[in-house]
Amino acid sequence: MRKLLWLLAVGCWLLTACSSKQSNGEGAITDTTLVLITQVRQCSRLYTAEYKIHKIVTHDDVLRLQGQLAGQDHDVELPILGDRKIAIPMDVTLKAYIDFDGFSEQNIERQDNKITITLPDPKVQLTSSRIDHANIKKYVALLRSDFTDAELSSYEQQGREAIINTIPEMGIIESARQNAARLLIPMLKQMGFSEPDITITFRQDLNTQNIIERSTE
């Protein structure tokens, strides 16, 4: 009888211990954020054109057995283990700007009421990107491990680079130049210049390969 009472007591204690752990600890989420670097920079950039790009980054990997056996290279697909596929939709914003940091009297030519402004070369920057988490589609075969967070980040970074590499073909620079003129002419008119007296020019020998400003990796 005494043994039975002891067993009941221990059982009750275990139950209460488990339930209290569940309500206080298990499944609870603790969040923290830590500022790593904050860099403040004074500048003078006039963004004149914005392109929003949509891309679906896809990746399909089949496990391969690679190696050297008896002095010979071997590379065999292992489809029996199944493959993994993922499609990650992402949206990227590109903006073209004119940097007025070095803008001076040398960029302006005045003759009586006529004004000619030579603007610096436009540059393009990727200002933001967004992963459409809700619409990510993936397939992972039963015998394969799921995509890790590091793998997902790597695919997203590759997609971002692929978009940056196609910037010179997009024609964003021409849009930036035209929009800059459309923006500045009304301002100059307000300052008292008449429209036929205003000329806005750009350098002609622009190398489109040097227009991209990459963020520090």
Next chain:
Amino acid sequence: MNQNVRKYLVIGGGVLIVGCLLWGLFNGIRHIYNKVSSNSISLTTDDRIDVTPQQIRTIRAIGEWEFLSVSDEEMVDTLRHGIFFDDQLVRIYYGTLRLGIDMQQLSDSAFSSRGDTLVATLPVIQLLDQNFIDEARTRSFISKGDWNTSDREALYHRAKAKMLRQCLTPQNIRQAQQNAEEQVSGMLHAMGFKQVIITFEQK
């Protein structure tokens, strides 16, 4: 004597034969070892993404004049407590908040002349774009346990809120406004205006 010589010859021949056999065996083993040790085998996958097209969704003319940019890196950490093990996801987000004036809000009477003085009334300094995180640049730092897409979405929003609190401060807005005054007046001086007064619209 002859028997002794024969005996020595037999023993010597035997030793020679055994020596040859041992040498052959040793070389054979060494050859097999070299073959086997140069063998290597591993399971690999190709980590590159596929080549896919991209689509330009919108092209827009904007007029955002940036005077201060604040680049921020935030490490966001989430920990889910379990009975035996804890799950942890730590990601590093990158963002750049751009402060300046939206030239499309410039009024029709923003520039006015009073004698030889040009008065410019500029729109208020503001955050030029609410989308400032470069999420595709995010680095995965620690990932233990199972985390789904909604967990990553939640981390993004926490990083964004933290960056806004960290960077969109009255001090940075004031600094951007000072820089705007200097830059715009410098440009107007370069255009030939001797006296320039810069003011900002009231909120």
